[in-house]
């Protein structure tokens with residue numbers, strides 16, 4: 013077993029963990045980060061896409077609202093390129109308690125959420141597809157945030173400062189001797205090799221999995237109740253502003269326009285297993301019904317895919333009366349030296365994506381305290397790599413880039429405008445043969461056809477460039493089809509059903525993928541299957557709706 | 562509630578991109594992207610790029626201006642994506658932002674041009690055919706020196722129509738019993754929409770339309786009328802196009818309100834398509850009651866005559882014409898979704914040998930081929946048709962749309978006429994000296 017040695021070991025490569033790595037690297041600490049999968053493949057890669065203005069919490073949770081207000085301002089500055097400044101609306105529909113609007117406005121005023129009431133007609137001019145029967149409308153500075161861009165930017169920035177980022181390394185043991193945690197052992201998911209990482213401080217940033225990792229260190233009572241939520245991406249931007257129902261937060265009350273799609277969400281279902289990605293049909297229906305209330309015609313619009321994420325809702329089983337039970341959405345930083353008398357281990361969980369930076373700041377402050385060093389936080393002012401200009405991302409950017417070289421190279425993914433050279437660069441950079449890893453970098457296969465046309469093109473390029481054996485290339489192709497299929501089948505109706513039929517004709521009719529020879533245990537599928545359960549058993553492409561409920 | 566419907570309908574044009582399954586049939590059928598790399602193709606520019614467009618944000622894809630608006634993509638799409646219409650809207654947004662060249666402001670106003678050119682037709686025609694003048698026009702305005710320019714007729718169709726109207730009223734006053742034949746339910750009164758091409762450049766086509774209709778017992782009225790706004794719309798000048806088409810809808814709807822059976826008939830297929838569908842759909846005028854009324858009751862001349870024939874009510878006293886004629890159905894005619902009624906009508910004429918051309922587009926697309934930067938593309942698009950015409954040995958090409966006729970004549974040196982010419986001749990109306 014080889015050994016690494018570092019100041020800070022971060023377990024978990026979601027927004028929080030990578031945020032900790034970036035923060036610590038900026039403070040000049042040496043960092044190693046591990047994740048059992050790729051970065052941002054846990055809850056962070058499965059969230060709703062909303063950079064909260066604080067409006068959502070203005071009545072229910074003023075503390076959370078205040079945090080959002082502050083972080084929203086900071087992130088707009090330091091992560092400008094990851095954010096689209098869509099703005100947000102809170103609207104009172106006929107189904108909402110009309111009394112809430114005034115409480116909402118008062119809550120915003122109290123918590124500092126910038127909020128301006130506008131005439132419904134004015135809101136409708138800006139968003140003509142919105143339900144014309146809205147009676148009140150408020151503008152707030154909601155925005156959408158691309159988590160992958162954010163995470164890659166922080167990860168690259170940290171790496172430039174010497175951090176070692178190790179995806180596909182699952183922590184299997186926490187090294188604890190007596191009352192001191194000295195690091196952990198991680199297993200490389202691809203090679204199976206184990207790696208010992210010695211660290212002065214270990215940060216458990218595993219979100220919904222934080223309880224399990226704490227338990228590896230023999231620490232009890234870190235209870236994270238996973239709350240599963242589903243989201244549905246619609247084929248294009250039905251709205252260009254984040255639209256929230258003006259009511260107490262509930263299910264299916266927000267539509268977020270992000271990149272080329274608009275996403276409705278979400279639900280909150282308690283589950284015992286953070287890796288539970290069940291999509292109950294009833295929840296899909298509920299989302300579509302709620303969508304119809306905000307945007308008439310929603311049910312007739314094309315749904316692209318469904319996914320689920322699992323909230324890390326923290327409950328301290330060890331809590332004395334100081335810990336309030338109501339602030340479950342706020343984050344929790346546990347200094348296990350103070351809490352359990354165990355030095356060298358911190359747990360950071362709960363919270364929101366919007367507050368990842370604050371969570372990272374508090375965590376690294378605590379790391380420095382344990383190390384007895386004073387290193388001021390810099391993430392509040394230091395822009396992420398790529399965001400130096402302070403300009404927000406615009407939806408038209410890819411189209412503009414392609415326009416500049418129309419006669420140039422071939423598009424591999426037409427829906428998301430991914431050109432060949434970008435794909436080749438991503439393959440070289442990630443060193444991954446898993447198309448799903450490439451997808452999160454480039455949005456490959458995330459458009460209307462859900463991989464129908466780019467999967468075989470990309471596999472060919474992978475095969476050619478990486479010198480993959482045919483069997484491995486087959487496995488990549490099948491794993492990616494399987495991955496895409498998982499999100500599509502719960503919304504197989506209307507246009508997306510037609511697309512699925514065409515894709516099926518291509519892959520089964522023309523290419524005969526059902527009969528592709530594959531190795532019995534496919535190497536490439538290892539990472540992808542873990543991300544969401546079902547792997548391509550028996551080499552089936554999964555395109556036939558045999559799993560449909 | 563009508564707001565709600567409007568909004569859904571309005572959303573549905575863009576919303577139709579949801580139906581795209583990326584099959585690429587439109588790209589294989591697009592005449593423009595197959596002729597030039599400057600237009601990235603209907604799927605790319607339409608349903609694909611539309612997902613990246615945000616109302617109010619800068620347009621970033623000027624290449625959509627190279628779409629000629631022929632509409633073939635929407636016709637061939639098996640899924641019902643309104644591709645050409647999405648492109649037209651994107652072009653409008655582009656023009657709004659980047660401004661419209663003076664040239665486009667001029668060549669998209671046929672009424673205006675016609676009024677200026679008609680009284681001075683000999684000089685204007687001379688200038689339009691004079692090389693140095695054309696070179697100047699290209700340099701100063703960007704109208705291609707070789708682009709097919711119609712000749713001003715020097716007289717206006719409406720002048721003829723007014724005189725004719727007076728004559729007919731006098732006839733009816735002196736011979737009250739001699740009314741038109743009974744049509745058993747078919748509207749006997751038609752409102753003739755002649756369009757600008759007939760008004761200023763080819764008044765004889767309009768005269769033939771009226772004579773053929775009268776020969777079949779119709780009472781034809783010709784209200785005062787202007788342009789339909791299509792040239793403005795296809796150049797992306799939506800606001801002007803809206804004003805123009807609504808003005809026309811006002812004047813055409815008045816006689817329809819007076820007579821519940823009256824219908825509108827036109828021989829300019831692209832302009833009737835504008836009235837039937839494009840004005841409402843592309844310009845988002847679904848809500849205008851005049852335009853809605855007009856759009857419901859507008860027919861293409863060949864569509865009407867064939868319907869008449871299907872009921873056994875078209876007069877078939879045709880004399881033989883021993884000739885070969887090539888027929889090209891213009892893209893905009895295909896946009897009506899009525900098949901190719903001209904082919905069936907021409908087939909009724911004894912002796913006439915009709916050769917249907919199997920080419921997509923002549924390339925002109927209204928004013929597209931006039932533009933200096935696009936003329937070459939338009940000729941490349943038309944090449945296939947031109948070659949087929951030349952190979953057919955036909956001395957004449959029948960075609961329903963005037964700008965296409967001008968382009969075909971320009972590209973082949975053959976004469977090109979509206980199909981109504983042949984019906985008119987076969988009825989013997991041309992030597993009746995009417």
Ligand SMILES: Cc1cc2nc3c(=O)[nH]c(=O)nc-3n(C[C@H](O)[C@H](O)[C@H](O)COP(=O)(O)OP(=O)(O)OC[C@H]3O[C@@H](n4cnc5c(N)ncnc54)[C@H](O)[C@@H]3O)c2cc1C
Nearest residue numbers: 024026027028048054055056059060062183219241365366
């Ligand atoms: C449905 C839903 C919608 C949401 N929408 C929003 C929103 O719109 N806006 C917002 O601000 N917030 C939103 N949130 C909240 C937000 O997504 C989360 O709070 C945030 O992503 C948590 O990030 P994290 O890094 O703490 O956890 P994660 O992203 O889950 O990261 C934890 C990582 O730990 C890794 N891991 C676990 N066990 C191990 C191990 N043994 N070894 C190594 N690695 C391990 C996992 O693979 C994972 O990558 C939403 C949450 C849900 C569920």
